[in-house]
Amino acid sequence: ILVPFVALALAFCFYSRKEDFKPEMLKGKRVIVTGASTGIGEQMAYHLAHMGSHILVTARTEAKLQKVVARCLELGAASARYMNGSMEDMIFAELVVKKAEELWGSLDMLILNHVGSSYFGFFNSDVGHVQKLLDINFLSYVTMTVAALPMLKKSAGSIVVVSSMAGKVGFPLLVPYSATKFALDGFFSSLRQELVMQNTNVSITLCVLGLIDTENAMKTVSGVFTSPAAPKEECALEIIKGGALRQREVYYEYTSTKFPLLIRDWVPDLLDYLIRRSYNTEKLK
Template identity: 45%
Template sequence: MKAVGKVLCATGVIVGLLAFFWKDAFDPESLSGARVLLTGASAGIGEQMAYHYASFGAEIVLTARREAVLQKRKRGIQCLSYNFCEILCHFPESKQIYSQSFLKDFRLSARGLDYLVLNHIGMTPFQMWDGDVEHTRWLMQVNFFSYVALATAALPTLEENKGSLIVVSSLTGKIPTPFTTSYSATKFALDGFFGSLRHELVMQKKNIFITLCILGLVDTDMALEKTRGKVYLAASPAAEAALAIIRGGATRVQEAFYPWWLEYVCHFRDWFPSHRDQVLRSYYNYSSP
C-alpha cells in the first residue's frame, strides 16, 4: 500500500504542475462561420453543443431521431444567433437507423463541411447482461456502424476543407464497467476504428483530424434516470461536457477527456488492475435477485 501511496502522491504532483503551466489554446472566434453537422442534437449533450456552436457563430446542421424536438431546438438556436441553422433529417424510429436517402442528403449538404460531430446513441438498459444478443447487434448498428457510414460519407468534403471529425465516446470505451456490456462494446469499437483511421489519414497525408471524446457520467436526463440508485458517483454538467467536446475538436487534440482527470485514470488503468477493479465495483450498487 505504501508503494501505491507513493505513486498517487507523484501523480498528484505531476497533475498539479501540468495544471499550473497549462495554457488554453481554444479560440472561440475560430468557430465563427464554421460549418458543423451535429448528430444526436435533440437533447442532452448534443443540445448543449448546438447552443454553444450557435453562440460561437457557427453555421450548424442538426440531426436526431425526434424531428419535432429538433424544430424546437432550431427556434431556440435562432434566438441566440442569426447564423444558419438547418434540420437536415431525422433518424427513423425504426431499427433502420440510417438509410441510403439520408446518406445521399448528407453528401449533398456536406459540401463545405468543417466539423462532423458524431454524438447520437441508441437507448440501452443499464443492467446486468441478460443475454439479449439481438439488442447488442442493433446497438452496434446505432453506436458504431452508423458512425462509420457517416464519417465515410463526409471524408471527401472534410479533406477538401481540412476539416475535423469529432467522435463522442465514453470512459466505458477505455475501461469496462458494470451494467454496460453492450454499450461498452460499441464504444471500444469506436476507439479501435477511429484510432486506426487516424493513422491511415496521416500516412496518406490527408488533412483531416480526428478527435475522440472520452466522457464520464454526465447529468443528462437519460443518464440520471438509468443510473439512479445504481451508481455512487456525482454526474458532471452536460453544458460543460459539451464545451469540452467542442474545445477538443477546435484545438485538434487526439483525445479530449471530461472531466479532465479521466485522462489520468486511463493512463494508470493497467498499473494495479486488481485494485482498480475492486475500487471500480465499489461505486456500483448491485442487489442479488
C-alpha cells in the same frame, strides 16, 4: 530508466502544444451534430450557435429538433437546419452528409454524438440487441465518416467522436453499450494513424466522458451508479474546444476519466475493483 522517457514525453508535449481556443474559430464553420435533440448534443448545438456556426442537427424526434433549431437561430447561428431519422438506417446516415453538401457545398466538422437506448443491467444474452446497438452507435458513425471524408479532406476539417469511459475500460451493467464504444476507439484511432500516414489533414478527436448530468443518463443510473455527474453544458463546450484544437482525445472531466485511466495498464484489477465499488449493488437486488 524513467528519466529519459519522461524528458522525451515532456519535450513532445511542449512541441505538440496547440494554440489556445477562441470561439471565433467556429464562426461561419459548417458543422453537423448528431443526437442533438437532447443532452450533450443539444448543448453543443447551442454553443456552436453562439459562436456563429452553420449547424445541421439530427435525431429521431422532429418536434424536439424544431425547438433546438429555433433556439440556435435566437442564439446567433449563421444558419440552423435539422434532419430527423434513425441512425439504425445507414441510408439516413448517408443522407445527412448529402444534405450538408447540398446546403453548404462543404463541411468543416462532423460531430458524431448520438447513442441508441440500451438497458442498464446484467448482460441478458440478447445478441440481436448488441447488433442493433452496433449499427446505431458504431456503424452509422463509420458510414457518416466515409460519406463526409471527401468534403473534410478539402476543408482540412475535423471528426469529433463522442465516446465514454466505458469505451476505454470495462463497466458492469453496460456490456452492449461498452462494446460499441470500444469499437469506436479501434476504428477511429486506427483511421487517425492512416490519415497521418497519407498526409491527410483531417483531425480525429475521440472524447472520453465520465458521467454527465443529462436527463437520460441520470434516469438510467439513478441510485445504482454513485459517482457524481458533471454538467452537460461544460462538457459540450469541452468537446467543441477539443475538436477545434484538433486534439486526439478529450477527457471530461479529468478526475473520473484521465486519472483512473493512468493505472489501467499497470494495475487493471485495482481499477476494475474501484469501478465495481462505485455501484450500489443492493439496489440491483
